[in-house]
Amino acid sequence: MLRCRGVVTCGTAGARAPPSSPGGLRGAGSPRPLGALAPPAPHPVNLAYRTINLTCKLNYSFPISESSVGTGAGCFPSGAMVHTEAGPRDISTLQLGERILAADDSGKAIYSEVLTFIDRDPNATKSFIEVTAENGVTITTTRSHLLLLASADGWREVFAADVEIGDVLLTRGQGPVMRPSRVIKTKIVTRKGIYAPLTKSGTIIVDDALASCYAIVNSHSLAHAAMAPLRWMSSWSKSNELSKGVHWYANALYNIGDFVLPSSYKYR
Numbered sequence: 001m002l003r004c005r006g007v008v009t010c011g012t013a014g015a016r017a018p019p020s021s022p023g024g025l026r027g028a029g030s031p032r033p034l035g036a037l038a039p040p041a042p043h044p045v046n047l048a049y050r051t052i053n054l055t056c057k058l059n060y061s062f063p064i065s066e067s068s069v070g071t072g073a074g075c076f077p078s079g080a081m082v083h084t085e086a087g088p089r090d091i092s093t094l095q096l097g098e099r100i101l102a103a104d105d106s107g108k109a110i111y112s113e114v115l116t117f118i119d120r121d122p123n124a125t126k127s128f129i130e131v132t133a134e135n136g137v138t139i140t141t142t143r144s145h146l147l148l149l150a151s152a153d154g155w156r157e158v159f160a161a162d163v164e165i166g167d168v169l170l171t172r173g174q175g176p177v178m179r180p181s182r183v184i185k186t187k188i189v190t191r192k193g194i195y196a197p198l199t200k201s202g203t204i205i206v207d208d209a210l211a212s213c214y215a216i217v218n219s220h221s222l223a224h225a226a227m228a229p230l231r232w233m234s235s236w237s238k239s240n241e242l243s244k245g246v247h248w249y250a251n252a253l254y255n256i257g258d259f260v261l262p263s264s265y266k267y268r
Contacts, residue, residue, distance in 0.1 A: 074145025074160070074215025075119045077128055078193030080206050083172070085111055091195045091206065092122060096240050100197070101172065101205040107154050108176040112199040115234035118213065118227075118250045119196040120242060128191050129160050131209070133181035137171045139209035140191065144267040146212035146220055148203065150180040157212055157220040159267055170210040178210060200231060216254055216267050226253055 080091040083101040094100070094114055102112035131147065132138040139147070143161035150156075150168035158167070165183055173179035197204060198213050202224040205211075214223035230249045246254075 074142045075194045075196035076141050076145075076206050077191030078122065078195070079191070080140060080195070081208075082197075082204065082206055091197070092193055094195070094197055096234075096242070100199065102199050102201045102203040103148070103170075103178065103205065103210055104201060104203075107170065107178055107210075109172065109178060109205065110176070110201065112201040112203070113235075114197045114199055115231055116198050116237075116247060117196055117242065118198050119194055119246045121194040121244055123192075124194045125190060125192045126194065128189050129163075130185075130187045130189050131160060131163050131169065131183055132185040132187075133169045133171060133209070134184045135171060135179070135181040137169060137181060137208045139169070139207045139211065140189065141206070141211065142215065145215040146218070146223070148210045148212055148220065150178075155210070157218065159215075159218060161267075172205055172208040172210075198227065198231065198234070200235070202227070202231075218267070 076091055078090065078092045081088050082091050082094065083089075084094075085099050089100075096114055096116065098114050099111040100114060101109055104110050126142070128140050129143050130138055130140045141147070141160050143159065145160045146157045147160050147163060148155040148170055149158055149163070150170050155170060163183055163186060165185070167183045168180045169183060170178040171181050196213065196215070202213050202220070203210065204213055212220045212223070214220060214227065217223045217226075227250070230247065233249075
């Protein structure tokens with residue numbers, strides 16, 4: 001909303017009107033003098049000076065990207081480890097186009113290309129949850145992020161905040177086979193850095209545990225389908241620039257999801 005408030009004050013001064021050019025005509029490119037349309041005055045004219053004070057105020061609410069308000073497009077902190085083809089790496093050093101360990105639809109470990117970042121902010125500090133399994137694997141992520149847990153038919157997605165003691169993480173094993181391990185502890189921690197790589201497969205192995213690349217929506221397959229245009233655009237992009245904050249496409253989806261998705265599909 002644009003609000004303007006104007007105050008006009010007037011006072012007289014003894015300024016003489018500027019003389020017109022011969023014949024009362026001016027060049028085509030010359031500015032028209034004040035009062036040029038009035039009849040010529042026989043005597044010098046005292047003009048009034050007018051002062052206008054105009055104050056305008058613009059009020060508009062812009063949507064704030066989730067990484068700046070705390071719940072966020074799910075992500076991982078600085079120090080979280082991923083596995084590239086050259087070996088383990090801090091997630092904060094990942095570059096577009098690198099291939100990291102993830103999982104295919106059958107749950108087997110594969111290397112998948114990093115296409116873009118759904119969220120990335122090296123300077124942000126926020127709350128995360130640590131989930132620890134009995135084999136010593138501990139994954140640290142935001143509470144709204146989807147972890148992929150073992151189930152009878154492969155995996156099931158669960159918000160990190162909803163993981164319970166006794167649930168079974170899928171952890172990195174020997175070769176392509178994932179190794180199940182029961183959760184024995186969860187803990188809320190504060191960490192610096194926000195990193196949410198988007199891989200071509202839509203999955204990622206972080207700190208040796210399997211997770212989805214997605215958050216906020218409690219369906220990995222639904223999120224993966226909704227993010228297909230972003231994966232397609234990113235795979236064709238030639239830019240290697242790493243942006244900051246929530247990706248505009250993801251942010252748009254979150255805003256649309258607020259209106260079209262039932263509350264049972266969204267992180268509380």
